[in-house]
Amino acid sequence: MRVKDVFQRDVGRSIPEVIRVNSDDALVEEIDEYVVTDHILDQIEAVFESYEESIHTLSGHTNVWVSGFFGSGKSHFVKMLGYLAENPEIGGRTVLERFTERVDAPRLKALLETSHSRAPALVVFVDMSTARDVARDGESIVLPLYRALLDRLGYSRNFLLAELEYGLESDGEIAAFEEAFHQVSKDNRTWKERRYSVLAKGEASHALHKLWPERYPTADAWAKQVDPVHITAHWFAERALSLLERRGGGCKRLVLVVDEVGQYVARSPGRMIDLEVLAVALSRPRGMIWLIVTSQGEIDPLKQRDSLALIRDRFQINIDLLPSDIEEVIARRLLDKTLAGRDELIAQLAPDGNKVLINIGLDSATRGIGPSVDDDLRFYPFAPYQLSLLIDVVSAWRASSTSSLFGVLHKPIISIAQQLVISHRIGVVDRPAGDLVTMDNAYDLLESLVPADCSGVVAGVVSRYGNNSIETQVTKVVALFSTVDHLPVTPDNISVLLHPSLAAEPLLTEVIEALGRLTADGYLEDIDGSYQLSAFAL
DSSP, X not given: OBGGGGBSSOTTSOOOSSOOTTOOTTHHHHHHTOOXXXXXXXXXXXXXXXXXXXXXXXXXXXXXXXXXXXXXXXXHHHHHHHHHHHOOEETTEEHHHHHHHHSOOHHHHHHHHHHHHHSOEEEEEEETTSTTTOSSTTOOTHHHHHHHHHHHTTOOSSHHHHHHHHHHHHTTOHHHHHHHHHHHSGGGOOHHHHTTSTTHHHHHHHHHHHHOTTTSOSTTHHHHHOOOOOOOHHXXXXXXXXXXXXXXXXXXXXXXXXXXXXXXHHTOHHHHHHHHHHHHHHHTTSSSEEEEEEESSOSGGGGGSHHHHHHHHHOOEEEEOOHHHHHHHHHHHTOOBOHHHHXXXXXXXXXXXXXXXXXXXXXXXXXXXXXXXXXXXXXXXXXXXXXXXXXXXXXXXXXXXXXXXXXXXXSOHHHHHHHHHHOTTTOOTTSBBTBOOOHHHHHHHHGGGSOHHHHHHHHHHHHHHOTTSHHHHHHHHHHHHTTOTTOOOXXXXXXXXXXXXXXXXXXXXXXXXXXXXXHHTTSEEEETTEEEEOTTTO
């Protein structure tokens, strides 16, 4: 049996690297494959308990801040919140029906059934990292939100033209305008076809002249005299409720799901203030508008800056997705085993399971909890702590990265884990069942995040000893994990991180000998029993 044969599902199947909150591509898969851990379910229920309470008490506690490291599933989490709140029918079943078919959540089901019947919601998704929603870098955060709301409700995304539509709709003249526009527009196109064209403003002005020549005596009169729309957070809150009443299809609540807010506002103190003002404005309608945002950090650490400390006070509901959540997601979504696969692995563990546990046991203050046979089975072909270590490594390098290191740093952990299994170059998928992912291969996958001076040391070792040598394997592990503070890079831990299979003997002797040669040659140095790249080699 090969490694690929132990999995319940095709381990090489396409799993999107990034979940876009404002994209409906692969929506059924995103809903049906969403893994709900106990902690995630608790967090979802906490949000909807507050949501349901706001229906009864008109609470202003309507702002939600969702934090977590990159790749922790924040976008997927808030997308699920949004779809559960609105509960559309997808593929013949509502989102709540799809969700509760897989998840035992009677409390959540009761909360949402009450909310759907008493205060149905319209949800608008906004992604602050995409050009589709953010027209100009640096614009106030309220503008992408208003643009997305207009689009969702069938208005023009151009603020000036949307204001024209709103006014005509108020006066009951929108149908007459659209007919006049059809007559004067290029090739007799409809308003909805032309309103995103750069010529739409001039053609709209011509249509208004045709309808009311006494008010607009020339074809360009309206275009010349119309004033820009001044959009503030408080104006937006009032207008949003008005638009919801007009075109919301009976919905009583507006839910704004805004992804990547933390990154967007962190670039400028002005944007931070914009977010704080927006949060205040949206909470004033007492439960009518909900704001759910994501950030790559918890709010508390942001207290070091006064403007961000203010933001913390405006988000009453705080959700933090934990590393254990993504570990469980990977185990269930990617690494779930067949009965035959489990039996094969158990058979390999049976002769001396305790020896295997010792061979892959890590000495670490935070990652050194002894593995169990059950954990070995769930996380195979990874050792149980390896996913946590990958999170530690990527998080450490992200904290000190520059824009030139964007690539792999912005892959979710599940994509990194999948590549370590299936990659033709370094993966284990076609090897015999029992082979393990080793962390020198993780270096090969993550090499682009390693600074040039560190990768240069590795390249020197490869040149001297060969790419497949134990010296190269050891140096890659040292280079990769030197940034993880709580992991001493000792001979024992290096041996554990390179352990190649369940049936293999420990590599400790080979590792110690390789460390001696690498130290003598000036590539590594021993600092109180923990190894690092030599300062002289960097």
